[in-house]
């Protein structure tokens with residue numbers, strides 16, 4: 001208002017008065033000097049009866065001020081009061097816009113200071129007075145309280161009250177911010193606060209949504225930082241003020257706490273916190289991942305959500321608490337879908353997601369406000385792809401050449417250690433004191449082992465990585481979390497050729513020509529179980545044939561006997577034996 005027209009809120013707004021001021025102001029002398037007792041005052045008398053403890057700034061010539069006052073005569077009679085008119089004085093000081101007594105009396109004053117001024121007539125309205133208001137030669141008494149001081153040369157004043165140790169980013173022009181604030185006038189009168197609204201104040205910076213001083217004062221601020229920002233009125237609401245709460249020409253003081261900052265152009269930010277050695281495979285879209293996470297907001301509030309494992313040593317039973325999902329397929333927020341790609345098993349990474357790649361302007365639930373940046377600390381436990389096969393790595397081979405390797409149907413004995421990809425031990429054959437036994441392809445072990453144990457030499461050691469669809473699937477098993485990738489170390493102890501499907505015994509050469517006679521040891525025309533068993537064991541020990549491996553021989557021989565004893569009378573006759581071998585012949589022909 002001062003550059004742009006007459007002061008509206010001045011006591012001394014009559015043109016006549018201003019003329020008078022010019023006439024009388026040359027008479028004054030030094031500040032605050034009183035005349036000898038009893039005589040007329042030579043200068044303004046100043047009594048600073050209340051000085052605030054903090055006085056960051058004193059009124060200087062040319063400053064703009066806002067103040068309240070009461071004006072009385074010597075007899076105590078009031079001739080004017082800003083309180084009565086409910087209008088502050090807002091005016092430039094020390095340049096003759098006020099009576100000289102007031103110009104001088106305000107010098108050096110602090111905001112919230114209270115002064116009594118005694119203004120002699122020659123520094124007030126002189127020998128003429130002011131028609132109807134001030135008689136000639138009147139000494140004026142003013143009680144003044146200063147509310148505001150600023151200058152046209154002022155800039156925004158920023159004081160950093162608290163800066164967090166970690167500053168992920170600082171506010172730049174064009175950013176979108178969420179902050180809390182308390183707004184006061186320079187004298188401490190509160191005019192607005194975000195804390196009463198139950199939410200942050202959310203806005204763009206540097207786009208004219210804010211008063212200019214705020215656009216400037218927020219720049220460079222970190223999430224979690226607290227600032228005091230003092231804004232002169234020409235960078236705030238200026239001559240008009242704002243509603244009933246911000247008077248014209250008011251300096252504003254904001255105490256700001258920055259909660260959040262992002263830019264609409266932001267993408268997901270990744271920070272690797274821990275990368276395991278020897279990471280060869282990185283997750284891609286379409287992989288299925290199991291991970292733990294902590295989610296927090298930018299100012300450190302949180303976690304708003306987490307699926308953490310126990311701190312150091314993971315117990316396998318707690319593994320079910322990982323978050324399990326496909327990545328890059330839209331099952332999770334876009335920022336997470338992106339941020340998990342490229343991760344290694346065992347990696348810990350921090351993923352910072354702007355709201356447009358998270359929960360947007362509306363947020364979700366009562367923990368994630370609208371327009372919130374989310375920070376996730378993620379620990380990748382494992383991942384796999386539904387198209388994965390068993391990954392086989394040979395760790396060592398026996399030095400002698402290996403002519404025969406394992407194939408489907410073979411009976412194998414092997415030692416194994418099974419663990420999760422994070423190293424959690426699950427099972428080991430060493431707990432049982434004997435190797436594990438299995439017929440390959442007989443559905444006795446998980447599919448991944450059936451595959452991973454093929455093509456192996458006795459004495460060879462392998463590492464196998466088995467995806468869950470070739471192990472225990474989505475539901476897991478006792479001690480194995482659902483969808484877990486398993487890691488095996490296997491060592492082949494022995495290998496025996498299997499028998500053709502359906503066979504319990506095979507001849508290495510042609511069977512004896514007189515088979516029944518050979519079996520019927522006491523030549524009574526029938527073969528009971530004892531004779532049958534003795535005969536078969538003799539063939540095996542003489543190397544003429546062999547039984548199915550991996551089974552109790554007594555049980556296998558018992559089964560063979562049952563097959564031959566067609567009428568189930570506990571003995572085999574020559575007819576029964578012939579009938580059975582004819583059938584077997586026919587079956588072989590059909591298969592061929």
Ligand SMILES: [Ca+2]
Nearest residue numbers: 520522524526
């Ligand atoms: Ca017999």
Ligand SMILES: [Ca+2]
Nearest residue numbers: 565569571572
């Ligand atoms: Ca029989």
